[in-house]
Every structure is written in C-alpha cells, then in structure tokens.
Amino acid sequence: MHTPPSAPLLRRTLLLIAAASAAPRWVWAEAPPLMLPKVYKPGVALHGYWVSEKYDGVRGYWDGKQLWTRGGQAITPPAWFTAGWPAVAMDGELWAGRGAFASAVSTVRQQAAADAAWRQMQFMVFDLPAHGAIFDLRLAALQELPLPPWVQPVKQSRIASPAALQALLHKTVQGGGEGLVLHRGESLYVGQRSDDLLKFKPFDDAEARVVGHIAGQGKYKGLLGALLVETPEGLRFKLGTGLSDAQRRDPPPVGSWVTYRFRDTNPSGIPRFASFLRLREEV
Known part of the structure; x- marks a missing residue:
C-alpha cells in the first residue's frame, strides 16, 4: 500500500524542485582550467614566440559540446551559432569587434539574446587545450579544422625585434585594438597563469x-x-x-x-x- 509523504517532507521536496528550476541549466563544478597570460616585460627573447592581437571580448571555452565562460557559466547562443562545431576543445574570445566589449558582454550574459546580437559576434579561437602537442603544432591543427565563417582562428605572426613589437602595438592600439598577446611556440597548454603566454598593452x-x-x-x-x-x-x-x-x-x-x-x-x-x-x- 502506498503511503503519502508527510507534510514536512512534501514541503521540502517542493522547495528542492523549485530551487532546481531556478538554478542555471549548466554550471561547471569549478571554472574550466584555462591558460592565462602574464605581463610582457622588456628583455624577453622574442625568438620562438607567436604574436597576435589581444581581443577585448568574453573568454569562451568550447569543450566539444558546450560553450562556457571563463568563470564556468554556460553560454546559451542560438543553436545555429555552435551547429557543426568540431567535437574538440577550443579556447578563444567571443568578440563583437573593436570597441564593442560592452555589447559582447551583454550578448553573452543573456539566456536568450536576440538572434541579431549573435550575428555580430565571432568566436576568435587561439588554442586547442586538449590537443597535447606544443603550440606550434596546435596552431597547425587549428588551421585545419572545418569552421563556419563566424569562428575564426586568430591570426598569428612572428616578430623579429622589440622595436617591431612596439610598432605593432602602436598600430594595433591606434586602430582601436586593446593590445597584443605573445605565445611561445614550444609551450604546452597548461591550465594556469604562465610565462609562455604574455600580454602586452600600453598599460x-x-x-x-x-x-x-x-x-x-x-x-x-x-x-x-x-x-x-x-x-x-x-x-x-x-x-x-x-x-x-x-x-x-x-x-x-x-x-x-x-x-x-x-x-x-x-x-x-x-x-x-x-x-x-x-x-x-x-x-
């Protein structure tokens, strides 16, 4: 014979159901282990480093199935935005263009952002965290991935001298960019702050x-x-x-x-x- 639950137990069950309904659909137990940059200082030997623009957006981590923020919150773009993405981990920046940081944050934070807002977004991919090889090889593998037009491998180049690096920073900032990132080609991906990844900005x-x-x-x-x-x-x-x-x-x-x-x-x-x-x- 089925015994109905007691009133306190029923109230407790209803409260748990309500709490579960109010909670975010996806939350990491902890933030994804992302590689974070240290600050570039004069005197770093530039040989062996790749240089790219530092995009001013929202850090995004694609685990092969779901897109996450740096803090471990699920990002919920329209289904078309991630349709057909490769089932490999990708680390990048959700970017709405130079000078549009506030727009990028607003779009990412909304549970159901307007489709038009996501049409202005790009996922700028700069690494493959789970690949296992050095960055030189990860970069080559990234270039081979089949990606839609709004998912772009970050353009990487070599810099020969500190003067050339300073000139590139000046040009980038004058054009509305935030700064530069230097990534050592022989480095492995580590989920922590590292000297193998350096940011270079006017401040x-x-x-x-x-x-x-x-x-x-x-x-x-x-x-x-x-x-x-x-x-x-x-x-x-x-x-x-x-x-x-x-x-x-x-x-x-x-x-x-x-x-x-x-x-x-x-x-x-x-x-x-x-x-x-x-x-x-x-x-």
Missing part, C-alpha cells in the same frame, strides 16, 4: 574582488568615494579613480570582480596609480 591591468565600499567626501559626499578591493594574492587597496558618477551612485557590489589598470607596483606589491576600468561581469 598593465589586473582583476580584484570588491570587499567594501568607502563613503565619499567633498563633492562625492553621499556617493561612493572608493572601492576597497582585494587581489587574488590577498593584497587590499583602495580604487577611487576611474569611476563614473553613475558608478558612484550604484557601485559594483561587494563580492563582484573588477578590472583595474595601473603602472607598476610599489615594493609591497600594491599597484601604483590604480584606476577602475570596468566590472568583470562574465566572471
């Missing part, structure tokens, strides 16, 4: 987590004066410049991640002349 940037809000004074009385942020290494500092009036009225919430730009660090590791750049909404 340094990094990410930090918001841990507090500091009230403003003077002309900012009643508004945010500065963000108190903490780096992944545990260093805390104030981030007060670069914020718009709208952001001071409605600041990034505690717990969110922000990108800031800076010029060098002091002996304690605190960034010098740090300035708020943007909220990292896809993290």
Whole structure:
C-alpha cells in the first residue's frame, strides 16, 4: 500500500524542485582550467614566440559540446551559432569587434539574446587545450579544422625585434585594438597563469574582488568615494579613480570582480596609480 509523504517532507521536496528550476541549466563544478597570460616585460627573447592581437571580448571555452565562460557559466547562443562545431576543445574570445566589449558582454550574459546580437559576434579561437602537442603544432591543427565563417582562428605572426613589437602595438592600439598577446611556440597548454603566454598593452591591468565600499567626501559626499578591493594574492587597496558618477551612485557590489589598470607596483606589491576600468561581469 502506498503511503503519502508527510507534510514536512512534501514541503521540502517542493522547495528542492523549485530551487532546481531556478538554478542555471549548466554550471561547471569549478571554472574550466584555462591558460592565462602574464605581463610582457622588456628583455624577453622574442625568438620562438607567436604574436597576435589581444581581443577585448568574453573568454569562451568550447569543450566539444558546450560553450562556457571563463568563470564556468554556460553560454546559451542560438543553436545555429555552435551547429557543426568540431567535437574538440577550443579556447578563444567571443568578440563583437573593436570597441564593442560592452555589447559582447551583454550578448553573452543573456539566456536568450536576440538572434541579431549573435550575428555580430565571432568566436576568435587561439588554442586547442586538449590537443597535447606544443603550440606550434596546435596552431597547425587549428588551421585545419572545418569552421563556419563566424569562428575564426586568430591570426598569428612572428616578430623579429622589440622595436617591431612596439610598432605593432602602436598600430594595433591606434586602430582601436586593446593590445597584443605573445605565445611561445614550444609551450604546452597548461591550465594556469604562465610565462609562455604574455600580454602586452600600453598599460598593465589586473582583476580584484570588491570587499567594501568607502563613503565619499567633498563633492562625492553621499556617493561612493572608493572601492576597497582585494587581489587574488590577498593584497587590499583602495580604487577611487576611474569611476563614473553613475558608478558612484550604484557601485559594483561587494563580492563582484573588477578590472583595474595601473603602472607598476610599489615594493609591497600594491599597484601604483590604480584606476577602475570596468566590472568583470562574465566572471
């Protein structure tokens, strides 16, 4: 004979069903292990490195079946966008064009973004994480993949000298690009920050987590004066410049991640002349 569940058990079951319905459809147990760049410093031997443009979009990881953000959230483009993609892992950037970072983030974050918005997007692929060979060979394998027009292998080239690298950076930034990436040809793919992958930009940037809000004074009385942020290494500092009036009225919430730009660090590791750049909404 079937015994009906007790009232408390029934309520608990209904709550679990509701919670499951409200949760994202796909979430990684942890963020995908992506290779992350360190900062290029003068003196690096350029021989053996490939150089490409650093695309200012949303990092995307295709695991062969599903597209993910760097933070481990599922991306839900229209079915046509990923139809026919190869069943191999691809690491790249979801990019809406130079100067269109906000548009790329807005499109990726929406569970059901307009088809027209995704028509403006490209997946710029720069690596094959699961290939197992050195980057020189991974790059050759990437060029051989059958890909639709909106999935593009990132153009890679060799640079002969620091002067040529500086000239390419200047040309890229003048054209609206963010900067350059250098990738050592003999390197293996490692899911961590590595000297084999370097970013080169007119300024340094990094990410930090918001841990507090500091009230403003003077002309900012009643508004945010500065963000108190903490780096992944545990260093805390104030981030007060670069914020718009709208952001001071409605600041990034505690717990969110922000990108800031800076010029060098002091002996304690605190960034010098740090300035708020943007909220990292896809993290």
